[in-house]
Amino acid sequence: MKIEQRQLVLDSGHILYGFEKISNNSRAMLIFLPGFCQTKTGSYFMFMELLKNYKTLNGISFDYRGHGESTGDLVDVKYTTLLEDGKHIIEYAFEKKLKNKIFLVGSGIGGSIALELAENSNIDGVILIGPYLKYKDELKDFVDQDTYIQFKKDNVIDTNDLGNWDESINLNEYFLQLGQHANRVRGQLISYDFFESLNQIKSLKVLQRLQKPVKIFVGDYIPEFLSLSDERIEQIEGADLLFSHPQWRDYIYQSINKWVDNAI
Numbered sequence: 001m002k003i004e005q006r007q008l009v010l011d012s013g014h015i016l017y018g019f020e021k022i023s024n025n026s027r028a029m030l031i032f033l034p035g036f037c038q039t040k041t042g043s044y045f046m047f048m049e050l051l052k053n054y055k056t057l058n059g060i061s062f063d064y065r066g067h068g069e070s071t072g073d074l075v076d077v078k079y080t081t082l083l084e085d086g087k088h089i090i091e092y093a094f095e096k097k098l099k100n101k102i103f104l105v106g107s108g109i110g111g112s113i114a115l116e117l118a119e120n121s122n123i124d125g126v127i128l129i130g131p132y133l134k135y136k137d138e139l140k141d142f143v144d145q146d147t148y149i150q151f152k153k154d155n156v157i158d159t160n161d162l163g164n165w166d167e168s169i170n171l172n173e174y175f176l177q178l179g180q181h182a183n184r185v186r187g188q189l190i191s192y193d194f195f196e197s198l199n200q201i202k203s204l205k206v207l208q209r210l211q212k213p214v215k216i217f218v219g220d221y222i223p224e225f226l227s228l229s230d231e232r233i234e235q236i237e238g239a240d241l242l243f244s245h246p247q248w249r250d251y252i253y254q255s256i257n258k259w260v261d262n263a264i
Helices: 043-053 079-094 109-119 145-154 169-178 192-200 203-209 246-263
Strands: 004-009 015-021 028-033 057-062 101-108 125-131 156-158 189-191 214-218 233-235
Touching: 004 057, 004 079, 015 079, 028 043, 028 079, 028 109, 028 246, 043 057, 043 101, 043 246, 057 079, 079 101, 079 109, 079 192, 101 109, 101 169, 101 246, 109 125, 109 203, 125 246, 145 156, 145 192, 189 192, 214 246
Parallel strands: 028 057, 028 101, 101 125, 125 214, 214 233
Antiparallel strands: 004 015, 015 057, 156 189
16 A cells, blocks of 8 residues: 555644555554654654555654644744644544554654543554653753843744754754754754743653553663663663664564554
């Protein structure tokens, strides 16, 4: 079954651009929720490659507003708008009235979105790839004080002005946690409201109480609030925040495929 382009028109007038792969002979439907500044295909086309590798997996993915091909501006994006877009994408999938079980696949901040939306919906399970689950490390920890104060006052900043991206490892890693490749937003306008909105993330509490199958992939970076003693968490030793090596991504593809089999 080929992958086809799709559009989703929101009540706000925004148009989300995405793709879907749907076959009546599939085992399950996967809905990909990208990270901040990540596009619908995933880092290194990870989600697209997953669907190509396993023909019996259906898939749907859209760019959030202000991301990729979708309408809107990044400067207007908040955590709440990402949640709203994720909800619309899930509703779009359920309108297909497929008989398959439906699983959310969240990357970066898309992991938080996946958990929160799975709790109050008929979603059957969640897969998280390098998720950002808790707002602990604030942006002010990674930029100089004067820049942060001015950013808070103006509410808008060109990401180039946040600091020296080529030298600040912490700044790069913080944005990578939000969304793999999000550190490449340099030169775009971003709002202070977005970072304030991250205070609304409730995903860690949801993870603790969610009574649905969950699989979490992490690399060498393990958020302190996650424990490898949790059988839902699998560490890929040596892997960076991007899972940039093909071997790491191939392992994730195979593991997701097996996990889906067990979950259905």
